Amino acid sequence: MSKQSQTPKAAPAPSRSMLLDWLAIQRNRITILMILAGMAMVLPLVANNYVLEILTNAWFYVVLCLGLNIVVGYAGLLDLGYAAFFAVGAYTTGILTSEFGVNFWLTIPVAVVASMITGVIIGGPTLRLRSDYLAIVTLGFGEIVRICARNLEITGGASGLIGIERPSLFGLHLNQINHFYYVFLALAILACFISYRLQHSRLGRAWQYVREDEDAAEAMGIGRVAIKLYAYVIGAIFGGVAGCFFAAKMTAISPETFMFQQSVLILVGVVLGGMGKIPGVVIGAFALVLFPEVFRGIGSMRMLVFAVVMLVIILYRPEGIWPARRT
Amino acid sequence: MPLLHVQDLVLSFSGLKVIQGLNFSVAQGSIASLIGPNGAGKTSVFNCLTGFYRPDSGSIRFAERSILRKKPHTITRQGMARTFQNLRLFKSMTVEENVMSGLHCRTHAGALAAIFQTPGQRREEARVHRISQECLDFVGILDKKDWVAANLPYGDQRRVEWARALATKPKLLLLDEPAAGLNHNEKIELIELIRRIRDELDITILLIEHDMGLVMKVSENITVIDYGQKIAEGSADQIQNDPKVIEAYLGREDDEEA
Numbered sequence: 001m002s003k004q005s006q007t008p009k010a011a012p013a014p015s016r017s018m019l020l021d022w023l024a025i026q027r028n029r030i031t032i033l034m035i036l037a038g039m040a041m042v043l044p045l046v047a048n049n050y051v052l053e054i055l056t057n058a059w060f061y062v063v064l065c066l067g068l069n070i071v072v073g074y075a076g077l078l079d080l081g082y083a084a085f086f087a088v089g090a091y092t093t094g095i096l097t098s099e100f101g102v103n104f105w106l107t108i109p110v111a112v113v114a115s116m117i118t119g120v121i122i123g124g125p126t127l128r129l130r131s132d133y134l135a136i137v138t139l140g141f142g143e144i145v146r147i148c149a150r151n152l153e154i155t156g157g158a159s160g161l162i163g164i165e166r167p168s169l170f171g172l173h174l175n176q177i178n179h180f181y182y183v184f185l186a187l188a189i190l191a192c193f194i195s196y197r198l199q200h201s202r203l204g205r206a207w208q209y210v211r212e213d214e215d216a217a218e219a220m221g222i223g224r225v226a227i228k229l230y231a232y233v234i235g236a237i238f239g240g241v242a243g244c245f246f247a248a249k250m251t252a253i254s255p256e257t258f259m260f261q262q263s264v265l266i267l268v269g270v271v272l273g274g275m276g277k278i279p280g281v282v283i284g285a286f287a288l289v290l291f292p293e294v295f296r297g298i299g300s301m302r303m304l305v306f307a308v309v310m311l312v313i314i315l316y317r318p319e320g321i322w323p324a325r326r327t
Numbered sequence: 328m329p330l331l332h333v334q335d336l337v338l339s340f341s342g343l344k345v346i347q348g349l350n351f352s353v354a355q356g357s358i359a360s361l362i363g364p365n366g367a368g369k370t371s372v373f374n375c376l377t378g379f380y381r382p383d384s385g386s387i388r389f390a391e392r393s394i395l396r397k398k399p400h401t402i403t404r405q406g407m408a409r410t411f412q413n414l415r416l417f418k419s420m421t422v423e424e425n426v427m428s429g430l431h432c433r434t435h436a437g438a439l440a441a442i443f444q445t446p447g448q449r450r451e452e453a454r455v456h457r458i459s460q461e462c463l464d465f466v467g468i469l470d471k472k473d474w475v476a477a478n479l480p481y482g483d484q485r486r487v488e489w490a491r492a493l494a495t496k497p498k499l500l501l502l503d504e505p506a507a508g509l510n511h512n513e514k515i516e517l518i519e520l521i522r523r524i525r526d527e528l529d530i531t532i533l534l535i536e537h538d539m540g541l542v543m544k545v546s547e548n549i550t551v552i553d554y555g556q557k558i559a560e561g562s563a564d565q566i567q568n569d570p571k572v573i574e575a576y577l578g579r580e581d582d583e584e585a
Contacts, residue, residue, distance in 0.1 A: 194442050201441030202434055209417055209428045216415035219377065221403035221432025221495055234438060
């Protein structure tokens with residue numbers, strides 16, 4: 001990274017060949033994306049259920065990691081309680097479908113609103129804090145949500161909710177793993193698309209200004225608290241929606257799914273791949289899910305090996321797996 | 328009615344009075360300076376004006392509205408922009424992106440507009456690019472718009488700060504030691520630029536500066552402060568011959584004898 005930033009980039013002369021180069025790069029990028037998407041689409045035809053289960057889980061973590069990436073990567077806020085938003089979404093769907101018989105698809109907008117409200121409640125008072133205090137507060141908040149879920153009657157207490165209805169889509173009852181594979185693949189693609197659009201917008205730039213220098217951003221007329229809250233709430237929506245589909249896939253949820261370790265795991269995915277970089281975060285999420293499976297053979301040692309790999313990456317590549325590139 | 332009117336401003340840090348009852352005003356369309364010896368409280372005044380510090384008491388009226396204890400971003404939105412004494416660029420971003428930050432408060436697109444790239448959002452983005460480039464052109468570094476800010480030579484980094492402040496469409500521009508670290512030629516260009524900002528863009532200017540040559544050349548009205556109080560005010564000629572000012576800068580004669 002340091003090497004790249006040392007070479008000053010000459011102002012590009014608007015020459016014809018450079019324009020063609022740029023177009024070629026863009027076309028290559030689109031081709032690569034198309035090939036990857038095609039591979040992801042046909043995979044269920046060749047893979048067995050075990051592999052599909054793992055990959056579905058990976059797409060699910062892609063959504064969660066991209067959601068947290070908006071908070072941590074874009075806005076630079078350390079959030080240690082992200083599982084709380086995921087829990088809010090999952091429990092909203094769980095309660096509404098199993099206790100009130102609401103159609104699954106109708107629970108999504110409710111979950112979106114619920115996660116937004118939760119985001120504002122936790123973010124509103126705490127985003128004035130500097131980042132290390134924020135980490136502690138979010139950690140506490142994550143635990144509060146889990147403990148509430150554990151003790152409230154409506155959330156089914158420690159045993160959680162069971163018998164959550166599986167949704168139908170255009171008359172197709174979603175009950176097989178390849179159905180859910182496609183659902184989570186679609187969610188992941190949508191999450192990538194939204195992240196990309198947000199990153200390259202007025203809002204995305206504002207997050208970056210606030211992340212780089214809060215005071216300078218304020219002096220330029222950017223209200224840092226409002227901008228951070230925006231990131232926090234959008235991140236919450238990603239988590240909430242992922243939670244809805246998680247509940248529908250699992251048909252049962254319990255408070256133990258939303259432990260502190262879950263929040264840390266999602267954060268690890270973001271940091272591992274490279275904060276603020278969409279392909280990096282996707283790779284991070286995959287690494288998170290695939291690593292323990294690939295090394296299942298070594299049994300209980302695998303978490304130790306995972307930890308060592310994490311440490312090595314953080315020591316030698318603190319910016320994450322994906323290379324930093326400035327345009 | 329002056330554009331900026333400061334009355335009885337008091338600021339203290341845990342009992343230490345940094346500004347003690349300061350009064351001064353800046354006329355619409357003028358180039359004014361705030362000078363004083365080191366530690367006189369000049370930057371503190373700037374920080375009070377722009378909302379970074381909260382004064383204990385007094386009143387600050389800008390464009391006929393009170394801006395006392397408003398948040399910095401609200402004050403910028405109302406038309407007061409500033410630069411920093413130590414450059415505060417967004418270092419890892421490009422020059423153009425830095426300047427685009429100034430347009431945040433003059434644009435509105437939210438998350439949904441960005442996700443769907445509505446026609447309004449696209450027009451707005453185009454406008455942001457156009458105005459940013461105009462501002463860069465005005466300060467003379469449009470050719471470097473795609474450079475990463477941290478890689479620019481120091482003098483050009485200063486220009487990025489000015490362009491960024493201009494992009495907020497201010498009525499009043501506060502320059503905190505704009506000549507610090509500039510060489511002789513760059514200072515001459517700075518004087519010309521300050522005049523152009525006022526004459527062509529119709530922006531009132533208030534600056535803090537240590538370079539007396541520059542202050543005397545460019546300012547139409549000078550306020551001198553010492554120990555957080557105004558000790559003199561007037562044109563360059565008046566200030567240069569004011570015994571109180573000479574005393575503040577050079578000390579009293581009997582001080583030296585003692």
